[in-house]
Amino acid sequence: MTQPTAPYRQLRRPTTDRMIGGVCSGLGRYFTVDPTLVRVLFAVAAVLTGGLALLAYPVMWFLMPEEPADAPAWPTA
Template identity: 85%
Template sequence: MTENPPYKQLRRPTTDRVVAGVASGLGRYFNVDPVLVRVVFAVATVLTAGVAALAYPVMWFLMPEEPADAPAWPAPPPTGS
């Protein structure tokens, strides 16, 4: 029987965060640099006259925090057969 790899989960990491880990969690989920997510978020906030900034506390509240015993991200590839 083949073992399926764990599915991606949108979570706020405990180690790689600036404020609450929202941008870092989004970056890990979409496999992009969290700095790029932060820049896009800042530009969107300016272009929408601050309306996009309301999304941050909502995501902070809705995204669960990563458990302390979670594997390092990205998870190492499965080994052997």
């Protein structure tokens, strides 16, 4: 008899709790930190790298799949 396993975490852009594309919100959910903290760290990284970090955002936006509409509400416990 096999025991049910918890579903693995998936890096996805949520359809709710997004400001632009949902990248920072998705990263925050994946790493279980507040998405606002991820947004602040991303802004600081953009300033410290002279805007170079801003190139990563559209790349992540393109590569991260969007969360399905029937996904469970976050946080799941």
